Amino acid sequence: MNQTVGRYDQPEVLDLENGLEAFQSSPEFRGPVEPFDGHTCNDHFAHIYETHEEMFEAAIPFIRHGLERGERVMYIIEKGTEAEVREAMRDAGLDVDTALTAGALTFHTVQETYLRNGSFDPDEMIDFYGEMVTEATEDHEALRIVAEMTWLNNDDTSVEQFIEYEQKINDLFDHTDSLAICQYNRNLFAPEVIRNVVQTHPHLIYDGAACHNVYYTPPEEFFGADAPARENERMLQTLRDRTIAKAQLHRRERFLQYLYEVSSDPTLSFEEKLQALFDLGCEQFGLELGAMAKVDPDADQFEIEFVSDDHEYFEAGLELPLSETYCTAATNTSGIGSVADPVEAGYDDIYVHNEFGIKTYLGTYIEVEGDDNRTFFFVSEEPRDEDFSANERTFQRLLGQWVKYELERQQREQFLHKCYEITSDPALDFEEKLEQLLELGCDQFGLEIAGLNHLPSWDGKFRLEKGIGLGLDSDEELWTDPDNGCYCRQTMTEDSPVEMVDVRDTHWAEDTIYQEFGLTSYLGTKVSTGAAPYGTLWFGSTELRERPFSETERSFIELMGQWVSYEIERRENNDSQRKLYEITANPDLDPDEKIDQLLEVGCKRLNLPIGMLTRKREQAFEIEHMHGTHPELDEGSLTPPLTDNYCRRVVNTGNSISVGDAGAAGWDGDALYHEFDLKCYSGTQVFVRGENYGTVCFTDLATREEFTEAEQVFLDILGQCVSYEIERQQHEADLKETIDQLEQSNDRLRQFAYAASHDLQEPLRMVSTYLQLLENRYKEDLDEDAQEFINFAVNGADRMRAMVDDLLAFSQVEHAGNEFDSVDCDAVLDHVTDDLQIQIEENDAEIISESLPTVRGDQEQLEHLFSNLVSNAIKYNESNQPRVEISADQRSNRWEFAVTDNGIGIYPDETDKIFEVFKRLHHDDEYSGTGVGLSLCQNIVNNHYGEIWVESEPDEGSTFSFTLPAGENPTQ
Secondary structure, three states: OOOOOOOOOOOOOHHHHHHHHHHHHOOOOOOEEEEOOOOOOOEEEEEOOOHHHHHHHHHHHHHHHHOOOEEEEEEEEOOOOOHHHHHHHHHOOOOOHHHHHHOEEEEEEEEHOOOOOOOOOOOHHHHHHHHHHHHHHOOOOOOOEEEEOOOHHOOOOOOOHHHHHHOOOOOOOHHHOOOEEEEEEEOOOHHHHHHHHHOOOOOOEEEOOOEOOOOOOOHHHHHHOOHHHHHHHHHHHHHHHHHHHHHHHHHHHHHHHHHHHOOOOOOOHHHHHHHHHHHHHHHHHOOEEEEEEEEEEEOEEEEEEEEEOOOOOOOOOOOOEHOOOOOOOHHHHEEEEEOHHHHOOOOOHHHHHHHHOOOOEEEEEEEOOOOOEEEEEEEEEOOOOOOOOHHHHHHHHHHHHHHHHHHHHHHHHHHHHHHHHHHOOOOOOOOHHHHHHHHHHHHHHHEEEEEEEOOOOOOOOOOEEEEEOOOOOOOOOOEEEOOOOOHHHHHOOOOOEEEEOOOOOOOOHHHHHHHOEEEEEEEEEEEEOEEEEEEEEEEEOOOOOOOOOOHHHHHHHHHHHHHHHHHHHHHHHHHHHHHHHHHHHOOOOOOOHHHHHHHHHHHHHHHHOEEEEEHHHHEEEEEEEEEEEOOOOOOEEEEEEEHHHHHHHHHOOOEEEHHHHHHHHOOOOOOOHOOOOEEHHHHOOEEEEOOEEEEEEEEEEOOOOOOOOHHHHHHHHHHHHHHOOOOOOHHHHHHHHHHHHHHHHHHHHHHHHHHHHHHHHHHHHHHHHHHHHHHHEEEEEEEOHHHHHHHHHHHHHHHHHHHHHHHHHHHHHHHOOOEEEEEEEEHHHHHHHHHHHHHHHHHEEEEEEEEOOOOEOOOOHHHHHHHHHHHHHHHHOOOOOEEEEEEEEEEOEEEEEEEEEOOOOOHHHHHOOOOOOOOEEEOOOOOOOOHHHHHHHHHHHOOOOOOOOEEEEOOOEEEEEEEEEEEOOOOO
């Protein structure tokens, strides 16, 4: 029969507060709702509205609230407006038809109610409402009325009749389960009428606000000879009340503004902020001293932590029994406590009253997560005439809330800072960091045992990887096997931390962990490596924990667990990547062994049994390498065509692709799924020389958890390693072919140079000889021009012969190979200076040499090397006495030689050109030469696995340096 009561299963007696609740809980009512606080009132609202929308913004919430409470709602309307009202109610989501059918909603016209006999009769209307309340409460919880009062504007009802009616109807509403809203359209009534409505209703609704009416005049005062005097008194009192209220509001706003400014100032330390709040509180409450103390009600402990000013007795560090202080007024209520009269409050016998002379106290008890609890209070040695006001207690509560927030924030920041210091310390390895984190957690949670447990197999035992407080030796292993739903076993199945304050009255008490180790309290979180569970990070104690674990503590262990998970996964990634690099860099492995080992590492890291290197062919992928076994796939197998294959997705998208469940990913149409039963896949492209070579991929006959980002990164790196290895193989094959071709070409060139230079010597010798014979025999018959021409020809032939000699020596260097012997460089230099004796004497040159070492080399080539360098040092020299210094210094397994002269020098930008074959910096008329000597020197040094270079400046001489091998193996 009734519309369902909804969320109000047992409605209380209907009164004004229920009406206010309707507006407070409604989204349609847009304005503030002033709460009931003891003002004069009755169960009757006057709603003054100006627009059609405002008319319904109070009526709709009022009606909905009544229907939800199981009340009957009576709506009195003007004739012809019922359809409009129904539409508005439906638009607001009210089930009008159901409510009408159940009798929970009724519509009545003004003619059926206020003007039922053609005119308004207050007594008849009171009787009518009384009957309606009686009828409604037979089947419903109460009667709720919404009445349009537009009819009053067109009726002859006098003000006196209306006020008389209002007084009687208010009495009815006050003594029955009924509540009403009378609606007045401000645009239709004269101002005098609206004023009367305002003055006769203690509660008004106007412009979206439900408020107490400060202009309300009780009916008994509205008329009479003393009405003006009473009105004046009310107006003056209202002005005073409003002024006091505004002053208090302004004072509160200033307090909150200053509190905000202090608490949000980033330049102030906690101590400076606390001092500012002490000063604010002392001023606000008119008290002398502010303080904060650590307290423990159970242990009756009290210790002053901060004091706002110097005091004869109160100072930081003062310890007293809590029971000898006023702070029990706050701790006993776990909130605000105050003492204005110690005698009346029963505090005249405590220590701080008798010894310190404290007479007044206002404080709050602060419970701090993860730290000692506090009291934050203000005291005075002066008595107080009256108790603290509600506003003052509110101010104190706000101060205490800030102190609580700040203390807990400090706790969080200190913990996180310590965690960061530990985890970011490059001097600590993972195990050292973990041990320090476990110690930090024990200190933070007030527990003495902690550990990291690893679960190698899901149904197996846990291995303690690192623990503290268990009394184990460093090399002692501990394996544990908790039951399902207990300790670490339950933690592995939960996404959030698992906690147990006291296991003794739970099924955990039957578990082997409690039976063997006595672990009474426990806090643990799951640790993972990628998508795979790894184990648990946990803390515990054999002692009973006095309080539940807080949300902050749960957040702390989650953060620690996340870091441990990250570090473990990073450790596994590093290990796997290191193995990849070791394999690719191992010169002892052939290419096939490297690919097989790379696939093996991938299988282990991704926890998949099958790894493959596939080569993209024209119509399919060929398995070139395979690690693991499959009933139908093996190396050399051609997988299904490119149009029906997992690997095609990698090739088509150009991205690495990993799916833990191929069927769920929509791949069940692929042949690899329905023919070869491959249920998961992880693959990446292999590129060789910019072209798609194929894929490296891993798979299994079973599904798995989705792949993590770290696993994807590892797969990409593995693909790069495989790509590099294949490309390196091809480069090495190409390089070997190129080297073979170059060696063949060089051999032919050397043979040609040797043959050409050798075969040219005899013709050149004949040309030179016969020219000289011609000159000698016909000397008397030749004129000067003929003589000059013959000289030119002889000189040219000599130069050509010298060049041929140098080319022959140049080609012979290449022929020498690597068959080196021990060569005494002192002996080499002696032989060279003997050969150059004529040049030395003609130029009065000075040759200075330190004791030179014995090296590994070809003696003939080294004689060519020293001869060219010493000869050039004398030749390219304009000084009166050329000076050549030869020295040697050992550099590891090399000797570094230096040939220094005081000659003409070389421009720095030309030092590289002089080693080019046939490249000369001077004309023959300046300095003779073939342009082969220094190229020959460079070839000789290169043939001895050394280097040659020159340092020089014009007119400052030159130093030619070169290195020769000192050890037995010159290639080292």
